[in-house]
Each structure stands twice: as C-alpha cells, then as structure tokens.
Amino acid sequence: xxxxxxxxxxxxxxxxxxxxxxxxxxxxxxxxxxxxxxxxxxxxxxxxxxxxxxxxxxxxxxxxxxxxxxxxxxxxxxxxxxxxxxxxxxxxxxxxxxxxxxxxxxxxxxxxxxxxxxxxxxxxxxxxxxxxxxxxxxxxxxxxxxxxxxxxxxxxxxxxxxxxxxxxxxxxxxxxxxxxxxxxxxxxxxxxxxxxxxxxxxxxxxxxxxxxxxxxxxxxxxxxxxxxxxxxxxxxxxxxxxxxxxxxxxxxxxxxxxxxxxxxxxxxxxxxxxxxxxxxxxxxxxxxxxxxxxxxxxxxxxxxxxxxxxxxxxxxx
Numbered sequence: 295x296x297x298x299x300x301x302x303x304x305x306x307x308x309x310x311x312x313x314x315x316x317x318x319x320x321x322x323x324x325x326x327x328x329x330x331x332x333x334x335x336x337x338x339x340x341x342x343x344x345x346x347x348x349x350x351x352x353x354x355x356x357x358x359x360x361x362x363x364x365x366x367x368x369x370x371x372x373x374x375x376x377x378x379x380x381x382x383x384x385x386x387x388x389x390x391x392x393x394x395x396x397x398x399x400x401x402x403x404x405x406x407x408x409x410x411x412x413x414x415x416x417x418x419x420x421x422x423x424x425x426x427x428x429x430x431x432x433x434x435x436x437x438x439x440x441x442x443x444x445x446x447x448x449x450x451x452x453x454x455x456x457x458x459x460x461x462x463x464x465x466x467x468x469x470x471x472x473x474x475x476x477x478x479x480x481x482x483x484x485x486x487x488x489x490x491x492x493x494x495x496x497x498x499x500x501x502x503x504x505x506x507x508x509x510x511x512x513x514x515x516x517x518x519x520x521x522x523x524x525x526x527x528x529x530x531x532x533x534x535x536x537x538x539x540x541x542x543x544x545x546x547x548x549x550x551x552x553x554x555x556x557x558x559x560x561x562x563x564x565x566x567x568x569x570x571x572x573x574x575x576x577x578x579x580x581x582x583x584x585x586x587x588x589x590x591x592x593x594x595x596x597x598x599x600x601x602x603x604x605x606x607x608x609x610x611x
Contacts, residue, residue: 302540317460348562356587357390401442446478
C-alpha cells in the first residue's frame with residue numbers, strides 16, 4: 295500500500311521498527327506541566343466584544359451530532375435544519391460546521407443541509423469500538439462516502455495501538471484515507487480516555503498525522519473520559535510541531551464533555567495560544583458536541599438583549 299506520509303518523514307513509516315523508534319523517540323510529556331499550562335490558559339478572561347466574536351466562532355465550529363441507536367430520519371432532518379439555522383429568530387447567527395451522523399443517515403442529513411454549506415460528517419469503521427475486520431470498516435466508509443458524506447470520522451484500533459502494533463494502525467488509517475477518495479476529509483479518533491498516558495496520546499497524534507489524517511480527534515463521546523483541556527492542548531502542540539516539520543497543517547477536534555460556552559471559550563484560548571490563529575477556523579478546528587450549541591445560543595442572546603431567554607428558546611435535541 296502506498297504511503298501517504300509527508301515526504302519529510304516518509305522514511306519513518308518504512309517498517310514497524312522504524313515507526314516504533316520514531317514514536318518512542320518523541321519527547322516524553324511532562325504531565326504536571328501540561329495540566330498546569332492547560333489550567334492556566336483556562337483562567338484567561340475576555341472582554342464582551344471578544345466574547346461575542348468567540349461565541350459566533352464556536353457556533354461555526356460545532357459538529358452538531360446525533361449518534362444514538364434511536365436516531366430516526368425525522369430527528370436527523372430536524373438536526374440538519376438546526377445546523378443550517380441555529381436560531382430561527384436571528385439570521386445573523388452563523389451555521390454550524392457540520393452535522394455528524396451514522397452512515398445510514400448520511401443521505402437524509404445531506405438532503406436536510408443541501409445548498410447551505412454545512413458539511414455532513416459520518417462516523418465509520420465500526421464506531422465506537424472499532425472492533426471489526428478491515429474489509430467491514432472499509433465498506434462502512436465507502437457506503438458513507440457514496441451517500442454523500444463530506445467527512446469521515448474513523449476510530450483507530452486501540453487494542454492494536456496499545457499492543458504496540460503501530461504499523462497495523464498506520465496501514466488501517468491509510469486504507470481508510472484511500473477509501474475516502476478526494477471528496478471526504480478524514481478525522482482520526484484516538485479515544486484518548488482509553489490510551490492511558492499522555493505519551494500515548496502524543497504518539498497516536500503523530501501516527502495519525504503520518505498516515506494522512508486531515509483532523510485528529512480526541513474521543514467518541516461514548517466513554518467516561520473524553521475531551522479535556524490537557525489532552526487537547528497536547529494534540530494542538532502535536533499539529534503545531536507537525537506543520538513546522540513537514541509543512542502540512544492538520545486540524546483538531548475535541549469531542550465529548552464540552553457543554554458550556556465557558557468550556558468552548560477555554561478551548562479557543564488553547565487553540566490561539568498553542569497552535570495559533572491559523573487554526574481559529576472551522577476548516578481546522580471543530581467541537582464534537584450535541585448540547586454545546588444550545589448554551590452558545592442562550593449566551594449569544596444574553597449578550598444581545600441583556601437577559602437570559604426562557605427554557606423554550608432552544609430546541610431539545
């Protein structure tokens with residue numbers, strides 16, 4: 295299988311041994327320092343005008359998500375309508391970046407957002423566990439792309455990664471990237487809550503980027519520990535350093551557990567202070583969320599009117 299690694303680092307993926315040496319040769323993570331910096335950046339306060347800008351930016355970065363067994367075409371259509379026009383009473387409210395659904399709901403979501411610029415993302419590769427043969431995972435991806443998915447969110451084989459079978463994980467990502475073709479961007483989900491250590495998160499980040507990920511993503515939202523400021527900061531450092539070394543820019547998507555405007559603003563500060571302004575755009579940074587959008591809309595109205603809206607102001611998704 296041809297490599298998709300950038301030329302500057304293509305030699306490190308030549309074999310399992312070279313890939314292992316590279317990943318284990320990455321600088322170790324100072325856990326105390328990482329968490330202290332994430333906490334410090336999270337205390338930054340912003341002025342009202344900057345807060346209004348941050349809220350609109352965060353809305354535009356939301357992947358509005360429904361990934362439940364009880365999802366219906368009606369629910370997906372309603373979610374698509376909300377993504378296109380989050381606040382029907384205020385047309386200045388930006389649309390969200392995408393709607394994220396299971397592969398069998400891609401066509402329905404695509405119809406719901408047609409002509410709007412809102413992307414349709416689909417989880418694939420036996421989400422959320424990733425426990426399926428590669429042929430099944432690739433079929434999952436191809437079905438979603440054929441139905442019109444603009445983006446594919448894949449999960450890595452955490453068992454293979456934790457066992458040190460890095461080349462197997464790399465090959466799987468490159469195969470999924472190939473199945474995406476030229477029409478769909480690939481987000482690679484690590485499930486950071488299952489990787490045990492910050493060193494593993496750093497290694498997974500570089501592995502995903504070497505394999506051609508367009509985005510690296512923290513979590514599925516289906517485990518106890520999902521996106522945190524510390525693990526997102528670590529991934530932002532990785533994409534920053536990867537671009538410095540290769541010239542290739544990769545996006546970051548924290549997902550799961552980000553529910554309030556205050557949370558979202560903290561993450562935007564992390565982006566600005568770590569990766570820089572080039573990532574402050576929904577082409578390079580996303581929030582994987584279902585409940586976050588409602589709080590952003592409530593806080594947006596509070597800034598505009600000086601009062602909080604009633605409980606029926608936003609839909610319950």
